[in-house]
Amino acid sequence: MVFVNGHFRADLSDDLKANKGIVVDSLKHHLSHGPVKAHYGQVAPIGDRLFTAMNAASPTDGLILLATKGTKTSKPIHVLHITTGGQQLIQPRDLFMLHEGANVEVIIEHIGTDALSSLVNSIRESVIGEGANLTIHLLQNEVNGPAHIGLDGVTIGAKGRFSIDTTTLNGSLVRNEVNVALAGPEAHAELNGVYVLNGTTHCDNHTYIGHDVPDCTSDELYKGIIAEKGTGVFNGKVYVKQDAQRTRAYQSNANILQGDDARIFTKPELEIYADDVKCSHGCTIGRLDEKGLFYLRSRGVSEAEARRMLSHAFMTDVLERITNEDWRKHLASLIDAKLEAL
Amino acid sequence: MEIPGVSNMNFLRTAMNETRKANGQAELGGKDFLTLVRERAKLVEMDADLMNRNLNVGFSGGEKKRNEIFQMAMLEPKLGILDETDSGLDIDALRIVAGGVNKLRSKDNAFIVVTHYQRLLDYIVPDVVHVMADGRIIKSGPKELALELEAKGYDWVKESTGGNSR
Numbered sequence: 001m002v003f004v005n006g007h008f009r010a011d012l013s014d015d016l017k018a019n020k021g022i023v024v025d026s027l028k029h030h031l032s033h034g035p036v037k038a039h040y041g042q043v044a045p046i047g048d049r050l051f052t053a054m055n056a057a058s059p060t061d062g063l064i065l066l067a068t069k070g071t072k073t074s075k076p077i078h079v080l081h082i083t084t085g086g087q088q089l090i091q092p093r094d095l096f097m098l099h100e101g102a103n104v105e106v107i108i109e110h111i112g113t114d115a116l117s118s119l120v121n122s123i124r125e126s127v128i129g130e131g132a133n134l135t136i137h138l139l140q141n142e143v144n145g146p147a148h149i150g151l152d153g154v155t156i157g158a159k160g161r162f163s164i165d166t167t168t169l170n171g172s173l174v175r176n177e178v179n180v181a182l183a184g185p186e187a188h189a190e191l192n193g194v195y196v197l198n199g200t201t202h203c204d205n206h207t208y209i210g211h212d213v214p215d216c217t218s219d220e221l222y223k224g225i226i227a228e229k230g231t232g233v234f235n236g237k238v239y240v241k242q243d244a245q246r247t248r249a250y251q252s253n254a255n256i257l258q259g260d261d262a263r264i265f266t267k268p269e270l271e272i273y274a275d276d277v278k279c280s281h282g283c284t285i286g287r288l289d290e291k292g293l294f295y296l297r298s299r300g301v302s303e304a305e306a307r308r309m310l311s312h313a314f315m316t317d318v319l320e321r322i323t324n325e326d327w328r329k330h331l332a333s334l335i336d337a338k339l340e341a342l
Numbered sequence: 343m344e345i346p347g348v349s350n351m352n353f354l355r356t357a358m359n360e361t362r363k364a365n366g367q368a369e370l371g372g373k374d375f376l377t378l379v380r381e382r383a384k385l386v387e388m389d390a391d392l393m394n395r396n397l398n399v400g401f402s403g404g405e406k407k408r409n410e411i412f413q414m415a416m417l418e419p420k421l422g423i424l425d426e427t428d429s430g431l432d433i434d435a436l437r438i439v440a441g442g443v444n445k446l447r448s449k450d451n452a453f454i455v456v457t458h459y460q461r462l463l464d465y466i467v468p469d470v471v472h473v474m475a476d477g478r479i480i481k482s483g484p485k486e487l488a489l490e491l492e493a494k495g496y497d498w499v500k501e502s503t504g505g506n507s508r
Contacts, residue, residue: 295343295345296345299353299413301360305360312348313345313346
Protein backbone atom coordinates (compact mmCIF):
# COMPACT_ATOMS: atom_id res chain seq x y z
CA MET A 1 0.00 0.00 0.00
CA VAL A 2 1.38 3.37 -0.94
CA PHE A 3 0.65 6.62 0.85
CA VAL A 4 1.99 9.85 -0.62
CA ASN A 5 2.08 12.75 1.82
CA GLY A 6 -0.34 10.85 4.01
CA HIS A 7 -2.94 10.18 1.32
CA PHE A 8 -3.70 6.64 0.21
CA ARG A 9 -2.92 6.11 -3.46
CA ALA A 10 -4.97 3.21 -4.81
CA ASP A 11 -3.41 3.74 -8.25
CA LEU A 12 0.06 2.97 -6.86
CA SER A 13 -1.03 0.16 -4.56
CA ASP A 14 -1.59 -3.54 -5.14
CA ASP A 15 -4.90 -5.32 -4.85
CA LEU A 16 -5.81 -5.26 -1.20
CA LYS A 17 -7.98 -8.35 -1.16
CA ALA A 18 -5.10 -10.80 -1.22
CA ASN A 19 -5.80 -12.36 2.18
CA LYS A 20 -9.17 -13.91 2.92
CA GLY A 21 -10.70 -12.60 6.11
CA ILE A 22 -8.30 -9.68 6.34
CA VAL A 23 -9.49 -6.19 5.41
CA VAL A 24 -6.77 -3.77 4.41
CA ASP A 25 -7.95 -0.40 3.25
CA SER A 26 -7.79 3.34 3.59
CA LEU A 27 -9.22 4.26 6.99
CA LYS A 28 -11.36 6.98 5.40
CA HIS A 29 -13.80 4.42 4.01
CA HIS A 30 -14.44 2.83 7.39
CA LEU A 31 -14.64 5.59 9.96
CA SER A 32 -18.36 5.09 10.47
CA HIS A 33 -18.16 1.29 10.84
CA GLY A 34 -18.87 -0.29 14.20
CA PRO A 35 -15.55 -2.03 14.95
CA VAL A 36 -13.59 1.06 14.00
CA LYS A 37 -15.77 3.28 16.15
CA ALA A 38 -15.35 0.92 19.09
CA HIS A 39 -11.55 1.12 19.12
CA TYR A 40 -10.69 4.39 17.41
CA GLY A 41 -9.03 6.72 19.90
CA GLN A 42 -9.25 4.14 22.70
CA VAL A 43 -5.76 2.62 22.58
CA ALA A 44 -4.01 5.94 22.13
CA PRO A 45 -6.20 8.32 24.12
CA ILE A 46 -5.49 12.02 23.85
CA GLY A 47 -4.82 12.60 27.54
CA ASP A 48 -2.54 15.59 27.71
CA ARG A 49 -0.51 14.66 24.65
CA LEU A 50 -0.64 17.55 22.21
CA PHE A 51 0.39 15.54 19.16
CA THR A 52 -2.36 12.98 19.73
CA ALA A 53 -4.90 15.79 20.00
CA MET A 54 -3.63 17.34 16.78
CA ASN A 55 -3.84 14.04 14.96
CA ALA A 56 -7.29 13.28 16.34
CA ALA A 57 -8.50 16.71 15.24
CA SER A 58 -7.64 16.21 11.61
CA PRO A 59 -6.15 12.89 10.51
CA THR A 60 -4.94 13.00 6.91
CA ASP A 61 -5.75 9.38 6.12
CA GLY A 62 -4.52 6.04 7.30
CA LEU A 63 -4.56 2.33 7.13
CA ILE A 64 -7.19 0.09 8.55
CA LEU A 65 -6.28 -3.50 9.05
CA LEU A 66 -8.90 -5.87 10.34
CA ALA A 67 -7.99 -9.54 10.71
CA THR A 68 -10.85 -11.82 11.59
CA LYS A 69 -10.57 -14.82 13.87
CA GLY A 70 -7.75 -17.21 12.99
CA THR A 71 -6.69 -15.47 9.78
CA LYS A 72 -3.10 -15.09 8.73
CA THR A 73 -1.28 -12.86 6.25
CA SER A 74 0.33 -15.14 3.65
CA LYS A 75 3.10 -12.61 3.20
CA PRO A 76 3.82 -9.31 4.94
CA ILE A 77 1.68 -6.32 4.01
CA HIS A 78 4.08 -3.66 2.82
CA VAL A 79 3.09 -0.08 3.54
CA LEU A 80 5.16 2.63 1.91
CA HIS A 81 4.89 6.19 3.16
CA ILE A 82 6.46 8.73 0.82
CA THR A 83 6.86 12.28 2.02
CA THR A 84 7.90 14.86 -0.49
CA GLY A 85 7.91 18.65 -0.37
CA GLY A 86 8.10 21.04 2.56
CA GLN A 87 5.71 22.99 4.75
CA GLN A 88 3.09 20.31 5.11
CA LEU A 89 1.37 18.82 8.11
CA ILE A 90 0.76 15.14 7.49
CA GLN A 91 -1.12 13.15 10.10
CA PRO A 92 -1.41 9.45 9.33
CA ARG A 93 -3.85 7.54 11.49
CA ASP A 94 -3.77 3.74 11.46
CA LEU A 95 -5.94 1.23 13.22
CA PHE A 96 -5.00 -2.46 13.38
CA MET A 97 -7.47 -4.90 14.86
CA LEU A 98 -6.56 -8.54 15.25
CA HIS A 99 -9.23 -10.92 16.40
CA GLU A 100 -8.62 -14.14 18.28
CA GLY A 101 -5.71 -16.15 16.89
CA ALA A 102 -5.07 -13.86 13.91
CA ASN A 103 -1.50 -13.58 12.72
CA VAL A 104 -0.45 -10.43 10.89
CA GLU A 105 2.90 -9.20 9.66
CA VAL A 106 3.33 -5.65 8.35
CA ILE A 107 6.28 -3.77 6.93
CA ILE A 108 6.01 -0.01 7.28
CA GLU A 109 8.60 1.96 5.39
CA HIS A 110 9.02 5.73 5.49
CA ILE A 111 10.98 7.41 2.77
CA GLY A 112 11.16 11.11 2.09
CA THR A 113 12.80 13.65 -0.13
CA ASP A 114 13.14 17.40 0.28
CA ALA A 115 10.60 17.42 3.06
CA LEU A 116 12.73 19.13 5.70
CA SER A 117 10.16 21.71 6.77
CA SER A 118 7.24 19.26 6.92
CA LEU A 119 5.86 17.48 9.96
CA VAL A 120 4.59 13.93 9.99
CA ASN A 121 2.55 13.28 13.11
CA SER A 122 1.41 9.68 13.05
CA ILE A 123 -0.71 7.60 15.38
CA ARG A 124 -1.20 3.89 15.05
CA GLU A 125 -3.51 1.99 17.33
CA SER A 126 -3.26 -1.79 17.52
CA VAL A 127 -5.68 -4.03 19.32
CA ILE A 128 -4.36 -7.57 19.57
CA GLY A 129 -6.93 -10.16 20.55
CA GLU A 130 -6.55 -13.37 22.48
CA GLY A 131 -3.71 -15.50 21.12
CA ALA A 132 -3.27 -13.14 18.15
CA ASN A 133 0.15 -12.16 16.87
CA LEU A 134 1.13 -8.83 15.34
CA THR A 135 4.59 -8.20 13.91
CA ILE A 136 5.53 -4.73 12.69
CA HIS A 137 8.77 -3.99 10.87
CA LEU A 138 9.27 -0.23 10.83
CA LEU A 139 11.95 1.36 8.68
CA GLN A 140 12.73 5.06 8.68
CA ASN A 141 14.96 6.07 5.84
CA GLU A 142 14.11 9.69 5.14
CA VAL A 143 17.00 11.61 3.62
CA ASN A 144 16.24 15.30 4.10
CA GLY A 145 13.07 13.97 5.60
CA PRO A 146 10.38 15.69 7.61
CA ALA A 147 10.25 15.96 11.36
CA HIS A 148 8.59 12.70 12.29
CA ILE A 149 6.67 12.20 15.50
CA GLY A 150 5.07 8.77 15.74
CA LEU A 151 3.12 6.94 18.38
CA ASP A 152 2.25 3.25 18.46
CA GLY A 153 -0.45 2.49 20.99
CA VAL A 154 -0.83 -1.24 21.52
CA THR A 155 -3.03 -3.34 23.74
CA ILE A 156 -2.47 -7.08 23.91
CA GLY A 157 -5.00 -9.63 25.08
CA ALA A 158 -4.36 -12.95 26.82
CA LYS A 159 -1.61 -15.02 25.18
CA GLY A 160 -1.34 -12.41 22.47
CA ARG A 161 1.98 -11.36 21.06
CA PHE A 162 3.30 -8.08 19.72
CA SER A 163 6.66 -7.57 18.12
CA ILE A 164 8.08 -4.42 16.58
CA ASP A 165 11.49 -3.72 15.14
CA THR A 166 12.27 -0.09 14.45
CA THR A 167 15.21 0.74 12.21
CA THR A 168 16.19 4.40 11.87
CA LEU A 169 18.85 5.17 9.26
CA ASN A 170 18.01 8.64 7.98
CA GLY A 171 15.81 11.48 9.15
CA SER A 172 15.92 14.95 10.60
CA LEU A 173 14.01 14.81 13.86
CA VAL A 174 12.57 11.39 14.57
CA ARG A 175 10.62 10.40 17.64
CA ASN A 176 9.19 6.93 18.01
CA GLU A 177 6.90 6.30 20.91
CA VAL A 178 5.66 2.83 21.64
CA ASN A 179 3.10 2.42 24.40
CA VAL A 180 2.19 -1.16 25.12
CA ALA A 181 -0.43 -2.43 27.52
CA LEU A 182 -0.10 -6.10 28.40
CA ALA A 183 -3.76 -6.43 29.21
CA GLY A 184 -4.35 -10.20 29.28
CA PRO A 185 -2.43 -12.94 31.12
CA GLU A 186 0.55 -14.45 29.30
CA ALA A 187 0.70 -11.66 26.76
CA HIS A 188 4.13 -10.95 25.33
CA ALA A 189 5.70 -7.83 23.84
CA GLU A 190 9.03 -7.63 22.09
CA LEU A 191 10.48 -4.25 21.11
CA ASN A 192 13.65 -4.12 19.07
CA GLY A 193 15.41 -1.11 17.65
CA VAL A 194 18.45 -0.30 15.58
CA TYR A 195 19.67 3.16 14.70
CA VAL A 196 22.65 4.46 12.76
CA LEU A 197 22.68 8.23 13.01
CA ASN A 198 24.93 10.77 11.38
CA GLY A 199 24.70 14.34 10.11
CA THR A 200 22.45 16.16 12.55
CA THR A 201 19.83 13.42 12.76
CA HIS A 202 18.03 13.22 16.07
CA CYS A 203 16.36 9.93 16.93
CA ASP A 204 14.32 9.44 20.06
CA ASN A 205 12.96 6.04 21.05
CA HIS A 206 10.46 6.40 23.82
CA THR A 207 8.84 3.23 25.08
CA TYR A 208 6.37 2.39 27.78
CA ILE A 209 5.40 -1.16 28.64
CA GLY A 210 2.60 -1.60 31.11
CA HIS A 211 2.44 -4.95 32.85
CA ASP A 212 -1.17 -4.69 33.98
CA VAL A 213 -1.95 -8.35 34.73
CA PRO A 214 -0.02 -11.44 35.91
CA ASP A 215 2.21 -13.76 33.88
CA CYS A 216 3.14 -11.41 31.04
CA THR A 217 6.56 -11.04 29.50
CA SER A 218 8.31 -8.22 27.71
CA ASP A 219 11.71 -7.96 26.12
CA GLU A 220 13.25 -4.79 24.79
CA LEU A 221 16.59 -4.35 23.02
CA TYR A 222 17.68 -1.11 21.34
CA LYS A 223 21.13 -0.62 19.91
CA GLY A 224 22.67 2.10 17.84
CA ILE A 225 25.71 3.83 16.47
CA ILE A 226 25.84 7.60 16.53
CA ALA A 227 28.36 9.52 14.46
CA GLU A 228 29.07 13.10 13.44
CA LYS A 229 26.56 15.44 15.10
CA GLY A 230 23.86 12.84 15.52
CA THR A 231 21.82 12.61 18.69
CA GLY A 232 20.18 9.52 20.10
CA VAL A 233 17.67 9.31 22.90
CA PHE A 234 16.35 6.22 24.60
CA ASN A 235 13.79 6.44 27.33
CA GLY A 236 12.22 3.14 28.17
CA LYS A 237 9.87 2.53 31.01
CA VAL A 238 8.50 -0.72 32.28
CA TYR A 239 5.67 -0.36 34.75
CA VAL A 240 4.63 -3.44 36.74
CA LYS A 241 1.32 -3.08 38.54
CA GLN A 242 0.75 -4.61 41.95
CA ASP A 243 -1.36 -7.42 40.52
CA ALA A 244 1.08 -8.27 37.77
CA GLN A 245 2.80 -11.14 39.59
CA ARG A 246 5.26 -13.42 37.81
CA THR A 247 6.11 -10.68 35.36
CA ARG A 248 9.30 -11.12 33.40
CA ALA A 249 10.60 -7.93 31.81
CA TYR A 250 13.94 -7.25 30.22
CA GLN A 251 15.15 -3.96 28.84
CA SER A 252 18.48 -2.99 27.39
CA ASN A 253 19.95 -0.11 25.41
CA ALA A 254 23.51 -0.07 24.09
CA ASN A 255 25.25 2.67 22.15
CA ILE A 256 28.48 3.35 20.35
CA LEU A 257 29.54 6.94 19.90
CA GLN A 258 31.88 7.93 17.10
CA GLY A 259 33.53 11.32 17.36
CA ASP A 260 33.33 14.15 19.84
CA ASP A 261 30.04 15.65 18.68
CA ALA A 262 27.87 12.53 18.76
CA ARG A 263 25.45 12.41 21.69
CA ILE A 264 23.24 9.90 23.42
CA PHE A 265 20.79 10.37 26.24
CA THR A 266 19.60 7.10 27.68
CA LYS A 267 17.33 6.34 30.57
CA PRO A 268 16.05 2.82 31.16
CA GLU A 269 13.43 2.76 33.90
CA LEU A 270 11.64 0.15 35.93
CA GLU A 271 8.74 0.86 38.23
CA ILE A 272 7.60 -2.23 40.08
CA TYR A 273 4.76 -2.68 42.53
CA ALA A 274 4.45 -6.46 42.42
CA ASP A 275 6.78 -8.60 44.54
CA ASP A 276 7.15 -11.78 42.50
CA VAL A 277 8.83 -10.52 39.36
CA LYS A 278 11.99 -10.95 37.34
CA CYS A 279 13.04 -7.70 35.73
CA SER A 280 16.25 -6.26 34.43
CA HIS A 281 17.26 -3.04 32.77
CA GLY A 282 20.48 -1.49 31.67
CA CYS A 283 22.29 0.72 29.24
CA THR A 284 25.80 1.11 27.91
CA ILE A 285 27.65 3.82 26.01
CA GLY A 286 31.04 3.05 24.55
CA ARG A 287 33.40 2.81 21.65
CA LEU A 288 34.40 0.03 19.30
CA ASP A 289 36.65 -2.52 20.97
CA GLU A 290 40.29 -1.59 20.23
CA LYS A 291 41.45 -5.17 20.79
CA GLY A 292 38.91 -6.43 18.29
CA LEU A 293 40.03 -3.84 15.76
CA PHE A 294 43.64 -4.88 16.29
CA TYR A 295 42.80 -8.55 15.86
CA LEU A 296 41.04 -7.94 12.54
CA ARG A 297 43.76 -5.60 11.29
CA SER A 298 46.47 -8.09 12.24
CA ARG A 299 44.84 -10.48 9.77
CA GLY A 300 45.05 -8.00 6.93
CA VAL A 301 41.65 -6.32 7.22
CA SER A 302 41.90 -2.55 6.63
CA GLU A 303 40.98 -0.22 9.47
CA ALA A 304 37.89 1.13 7.72
CA GLU A 305 36.64 -2.35 6.93
CA ALA A 306 37.42 -3.57 10.46
CA ARG A 307 35.39 -0.69 11.91
CA ARG A 308 32.52 -1.48 9.61
CA MET A 309 32.61 -5.17 10.55
CA LEU A 310 32.63 -4.46 14.27
CA SER A 311 29.91 -1.82 13.94
CA HIS A 312 27.71 -4.25 12.10
CA ALA A 313 28.55 -6.99 14.60
CA PHE A 314 27.48 -4.69 17.42
CA MET A 315 23.93 -4.67 16.08
CA THR A 316 23.77 -8.31 15.05
CA ASP A 317 21.98 -9.53 18.15
CA VAL A 318 19.10 -7.12 17.50
CA LEU A 319 18.88 -8.18 13.86
CA GLU A 320 18.93 -11.84 14.86
CA ARG A 321 15.70 -11.32 16.75
CA ILE A 322 13.93 -10.47 13.51
CA THR A 323 12.38 -13.72 12.46
CA ASN A 324 11.62 -12.69 8.87
CA GLU A 325 14.83 -13.72 7.18
CA ASP A 326 14.29 -11.69 4.00
CA TRP A 327 13.61 -8.52 5.93
CA ARG A 328 16.59 -9.17 8.20
CA LYS A 329 18.88 -9.54 5.19
CA HIS A 330 17.44 -6.42 3.60
CA LEU A 331 18.09 -4.43 6.78
CA ALA A 332 21.59 -5.86 7.07
CA SER A 333 22.46 -4.67 3.57
CA LEU A 334 20.94 -1.21 4.20
CA ILE A 335 22.92 -0.95 7.44
CA ASP A 336 26.11 -2.03 5.68
CA ALA A 337 25.62 0.63 3.00
CA LYS A 338 24.97 3.23 5.68
CA LEU A 339 28.05 2.21 7.68
CA GLU A 340 30.15 2.38 4.55
CA ALA A 341 29.04 5.98 4.05
CA LEU A 342 30.00 7.01 7.60
CA MET B 343 40.14 -12.66 21.11
CA GLU B 344 36.46 -13.36 20.68
CA ILE B 345 34.37 -11.24 18.33
CA PRO B 346 30.65 -11.88 18.62
CA GLY B 347 28.58 -10.91 15.60
CA VAL B 348 31.30 -11.60 13.04
CA SER B 349 31.18 -15.10 11.61
CA ASN B 350 34.42 -16.93 11.07
CA MET B 351 33.68 -17.30 7.36
CA ASN B 352 32.72 -13.68 6.81
CA PHE B 353 35.85 -12.55 8.61
CA LEU B 354 38.11 -14.85 6.60
CA ARG B 355 36.58 -13.85 3.31
CA THR B 356 36.98 -10.16 4.09
CA ALA B 357 40.55 -10.62 5.30
CA MET B 358 41.45 -12.67 2.24
CA ASN B 359 39.94 -10.28 -0.24
CA GLU B 360 41.44 -7.24 1.43
CA THR B 361 44.85 -8.88 1.22
CA ARG B 362 44.28 -9.86 -2.39
CA LYS B 363 43.15 -6.33 -3.24
CA ALA B 364 46.29 -4.91 -1.63
CA ASN B 365 48.39 -7.31 -3.69
CA GLY B 366 46.62 -6.33 -6.89
CA GLN B 367 44.86 -9.71 -7.21
CA ALA B 368 41.21 -10.17 -8.12
CA GLU B 369 38.79 -10.77 -5.25
CA LEU B 370 37.70 -14.32 -4.71
CA GLY B 371 34.07 -15.10 -5.54
CA GLY B 372 31.77 -16.96 -3.15
CA LYS B 373 32.06 -20.33 -4.88
CA ASP B 374 35.84 -20.28 -5.22
CA PHE B 375 36.13 -19.16 -1.63
CA LEU B 376 34.01 -22.04 -0.38
CA THR B 377 36.03 -24.54 -2.40
CA LEU B 378 39.21 -23.17 -0.88
CA VAL B 379 37.70 -23.26 2.62
CA ARG B 380 36.77 -26.91 2.22
CA GLU B 381 40.19 -27.80 0.92
CA ARG B 382 42.12 -25.94 3.61
CA ALA B 383 39.81 -27.01 6.42
CA LYS B 384 40.83 -30.60 5.75
CA LEU B 385 44.45 -29.67 6.44
CA VAL B 386 43.66 -28.73 10.01
CA GLU B 387 40.69 -31.08 10.47
CA MET B 388 38.34 -28.15 11.16
CA ASP B 389 34.66 -28.95 11.63
CA ALA B 390 32.25 -27.10 9.38
CA ASP B 391 30.46 -26.12 12.58
CA LEU B 392 33.42 -23.99 13.67
CA MET B 393 33.41 -22.07 10.38
CA ASN B 394 29.89 -20.81 10.75
CA ARG B 395 30.20 -19.86 14.36
CA ASN B 396 31.07 -16.36 15.48
CA LEU B 397 34.77 -15.63 15.48
CA ASN B 398 36.34 -17.62 18.35
CA VAL B 399 33.17 -17.25 20.44
CA GLY B 400 32.87 -20.26 22.72
CA PHE B 401 35.86 -21.96 21.10
CA SER B 402 37.98 -24.16 23.38
CA GLY B 403 41.70 -23.43 23.62
CA GLY B 404 42.46 -26.16 21.10
CA GLU B 405 39.76 -24.95 18.72
CA LYS B 406 41.13 -21.41 18.86
CA LYS B 407 44.61 -22.62 17.98
CA ARG B 408 43.27 -24.78 15.20
CA ASN B 409 41.38 -21.76 13.94
CA GLU B 410 44.61 -19.75 13.96
CA ILE B 411 46.32 -22.40 11.84
CA PHE B 412 43.28 -22.47 9.58
CA GLN B 413 43.50 -18.69 9.16
CA MET B 414 47.14 -19.15 8.27
CA ALA B 415 46.20 -21.74 5.68
CA MET B 416 43.68 -19.35 4.15
CA LEU B 417 45.67 -16.13 4.30
CA GLU B 418 48.98 -17.71 3.23
CA PRO B 419 51.42 -15.37 4.91
CA LYS B 420 55.02 -15.41 3.66
CA LEU B 421 56.23 -15.52 7.25
CA GLY B 422 54.33 -17.17 10.07
CA ILE B 423 55.31 -16.68 13.70
CA LEU B 424 53.90 -19.39 15.95
CA ASP B 425 54.43 -18.23 19.49
CA GLU B 426 54.14 -21.12 21.93
CA THR B 427 51.55 -22.81 19.81
CA ASP B 428 52.02 -25.93 21.90
CA SER B 429 50.98 -24.44 25.23
CA GLY B 430 47.76 -25.84 26.55
CA LEU B 431 47.29 -28.33 23.72
CA ASP B 432 46.69 -32.01 24.28
CA ILE B 433 48.58 -34.58 22.20
CA ASP B 434 45.90 -34.94 19.52
CA ALA B 435 45.46 -31.19 19.09
CA LEU B 436 49.22 -30.77 18.93
CA ARG B 437 49.44 -33.40 16.21
CA ILE B 438 46.70 -31.73 14.17
CA VAL B 439 48.12 -28.23 14.55
CA ALA B 440 51.64 -29.40 13.71
CA GLY B 441 50.31 -31.44 10.78
CA GLY B 442 48.66 -28.28 9.44
CA VAL B 443 51.91 -26.37 9.64
CA ASN B 444 53.81 -29.17 7.90
CA LYS B 445 51.33 -29.25 5.04
CA LEU B 446 51.63 -25.49 4.57
CA ARG B 447 55.42 -25.53 4.49
CA SER B 448 56.83 -24.69 1.11
CA LYS B 449 59.83 -23.10 -0.50
CA ASP B 450 57.88 -19.83 -0.72
CA ASN B 451 57.23 -19.31 2.97
CA ALA B 452 58.93 -19.47 6.33
CA PHE B 453 57.89 -20.14 9.91
CA ILE B 454 59.37 -19.04 13.18
CA VAL B 455 58.23 -21.51 15.81
CA VAL B 456 58.71 -20.31 19.37
CA THR B 457 58.64 -23.03 22.01
CA HIS B 458 60.08 -24.06 25.34
CA TYR B 459 59.85 -27.77 24.62
CA GLN B 460 61.34 -30.26 22.22
CA ARG B 461 58.03 -32.12 21.92
CA LEU B 462 56.57 -29.76 19.32
CA LEU B 463 59.72 -30.17 17.25
CA ASP B 464 59.05 -33.91 16.96
CA TYR B 465 56.09 -32.91 14.85
CA ILE B 466 57.40 -29.76 13.18
CA VAL B 467 60.97 -30.60 12.30
CA PRO B 468 62.92 -27.36 12.07
CA ASP B 469 65.55 -26.47 9.51
CA VAL B 470 67.46 -24.31 11.96
CA VAL B 471 67.33 -23.94 15.74
CA HIS B 472 68.14 -20.66 17.41
CA VAL B 473 68.49 -20.35 21.17
CA MET B 474 67.34 -17.04 22.53
CA ALA B 475 68.30 -15.75 25.97
CA ASP B 476 67.70 -12.28 27.37
CA GLY B 477 66.44 -11.07 24.00
CA ARG B 478 69.45 -12.21 21.99
CA ILE B 479 70.15 -15.25 19.87
CA ILE B 480 73.06 -16.88 21.66
CA LYS B 481 73.41 -20.06 19.67
CA SER B 482 72.24 -21.44 16.35
CA GLY B 483 72.50 -24.91 14.92
CA PRO B 484 70.81 -27.77 13.09
CA LYS B 485 67.72 -29.54 14.43
CA GLU B 486 69.94 -31.75 16.63
CA LEU B 487 70.63 -28.69 18.78
CA ALA B 488 67.12 -28.88 20.17
CA LEU B 489 67.68 -32.50 21.22
CA GLU B 490 70.93 -31.58 22.88
CA LEU B 491 69.17 -28.79 24.78
CA GLU B 492 66.46 -31.18 25.91
CA ALA B 493 69.14 -33.53 27.30
CA LYS B 494 71.46 -30.97 28.86
CA GLY B 495 69.21 -28.06 29.79
CA TYR B 496 69.48 -24.35 29.04
CA ASP B 497 72.26 -23.57 31.47
CA TRP B 498 74.63 -25.63 29.40
CA VAL B 499 74.22 -23.44 26.34
CA LYS B 500 74.38 -20.27 28.38
CA GLU B 501 77.64 -21.34 29.99
CA SER B 502 79.17 -22.54 26.76
CA THR B 503 78.41 -19.22 25.05
CA GLY B 504 79.32 -17.08 28.04
CA GLY B 505 75.73 -15.90 28.47
CA ASN B 506 74.46 -14.92 31.89
CA SER B 507 72.86 -17.74 33.82
CA ARG B 508 69.66 -17.00 35.68
